[in-house]
Amino acid sequence: MKRKFGALSVxxxxxxxxxxxxxxxxxxxxxxxxxxxxxxxxxxVPSWVSRNRSELRDDLHRHGALLLRSTTPPSFQDVVRAFxxxxxxxxxxxxxxxxxxxxxxxASEYPEQLVIRQHSEFCYSNDWPMLLFFYCDVPPASxxxxxxxxxxxLLQAMPEQILQQFAERGLLYIRGYGYNRTWQRSYETESxxxxxxxxAREGRRVEWLDDDQLRTSExxxxxxxxxxxxxxxxxxxxxxxxxxxxxxxxxxxxxTSPEDSDSQLWPNNVLWGDDAGEIDANVISTVNDxxxxxxxxxxxxxxxxxxVDNMLCGHGRQPFRGPRRILLKMAESYAGAAGK
Numbered sequence: 224m225k226r227k228f229g230a231l232s233v234x235x236x237x238x239x240x241x242x243x244x245x246x247x248x249x250x251x252x253x254x255x256x257x258x259x260x261x262x263x264x265x266x267x268v269p270s271w272v273s274r275n276r277s278e279l280r281d282d283l284h285r286h287g288a289l290l291l292r293s294t295t296p297p298s299f300q301d302v303v304r305a306f307x308x309x310x311x312x313x314x315x316x317x318x319x320x321x322x323x324x325x326x327x328x329x330a331s332e333y334p335e336q337l338v339i340r341q342h343s344e345f346c347y348s349n350d351w352p353m354l355l356f357f358y359c360d361v362p363p364a365s366x367x368x369x370x371x372x373x374x375x376x377l378l379q380a381m382p383e384q385i386l387q388q389f390a391e392r393g394l395l396y397i398r399g400y401g402y403n404r405t406w407q408r409s410y411e412t413e414s415x416x417x418x419x420x421x422x423a424r425e426g427r428r429v430e431w432l433d434d435d436q437l438r439t440s441e442x443x444x445x446x447x448x449x450x451x452x453x454x455x456x457x458x459x460x461x462x463x464x465x466x467x468x469x470x471x472x473x474x475x476x477x478x479t480s481p482e483d484s485d486s487q488l489w490p491n492n493v494l495w496g497d498d499a500g501e502i503d504a505n506v507i508s509t510v511n512d513x514x515x516x517x518x519x520x521x522x523x524x525x526x527x528x529x530x531v532d533n534m535l536c537g538h539g540r541q542p543f544r545g546p547r548r549i550l551l552k553m554a555e556s557y558a559g560a561a562g563k
Contacts, residue, residue, distance in 0.1 A: 257288035264294045269301035287536035296526025299358040307554040330549035339540035340463040347396040349426045352553035357529040364545025368520040372537045377457035389445035392497045399490020406437035442496045450561040462511040464493040467504035
């Protein structure tokens with residue numbers, strides 16, 4: 224069952240951390256996700272993050288996500304730079320988003336009435352960002368939370384038979400580019416050759432279809448091991464890609480005309496990676512139900528910075544009403560962290 228955050232409970236500081244009355248640590252739920260750091264207005268948040276970066280990384284590995292909340296909204300760019308100096312790019316991702324600056328994106332432009340299921344960015348690729356930074360530039364009038372789920376907990380919660388199947392067989396992700404996520408927008412280029420070069424580098428098979436349509440496929444593992452903590456994690460997006468996720472609500476939200484086909488509106492799918500074909504929809508439903516059961520969320524406040532370890536913690540988005548602007552930066556590739 225999803226849990227909405229309640230009153231802030233106190234978390235004991237680690238011995239390596241020196242706390243002051245101007246920075247309070249705690250949790251907003253009994254899952255310990257995320258760890259919340261509340262700053263008084265007298266605190267220069269980026270400078271504090273820079274001074275305490277090592278301890279904050281330990282906190283991030285322990286809890287999976289950190290919520291930095293200040294009475295005075297800090298500079299998003301300065302906070303991110305204080306935490307990491309290694310930004311990464313998003314070209315080729317599945318989300319519908321726009322580039323705001325050199326390394327800043329809108330979090331998602333998927334229709335506001337739809338749920339974005341829990342996922343880890345680029346878990347369907349051979350490399351991914353280790354760190355995600357979200358910033359609340361405009362809080363939603365209602366809804367619009369960014370739910371979180373601990374991927375370590377998910378791995379432990381999966382029924383043994385499902386876990387064994389996923390771990391041994393792997394997954395084949397099939398991606399099409401429809402709706403307003405065209406291949407030109409996803410890869411930020413009009414060049415087929417450039418798309419092919421990016422896909423080859425990422426181990427992604429390219430297929431050009433009629434009418435300038437692109438379809439890609441890639442075989443990936445369904446679980447992974449964190450390169451720093453050594454912990455195994457549930458690390459796939461089968462429950463989001465699978466064709467069974469297409470329903471009437473999504474169809475109505477994405478359709479622009481009665482002639483739109485389901486394959487245009489939902490061009491993705493996921494199969495077993497050992498060429499055994501379709502994954503049973505009941506298996507996908509079981510996985511999705513477990514993810515929902517272990518998901519928590521919080522209400523955004525202006526200036527909130529959410530730091531997520533992309534392997535340890537999945538995230539999503541709830542439907543919302545009114546204006547909402549959440550910005551995203553990404554940093555530190557898995558390949559670099561794993562020494563690949």
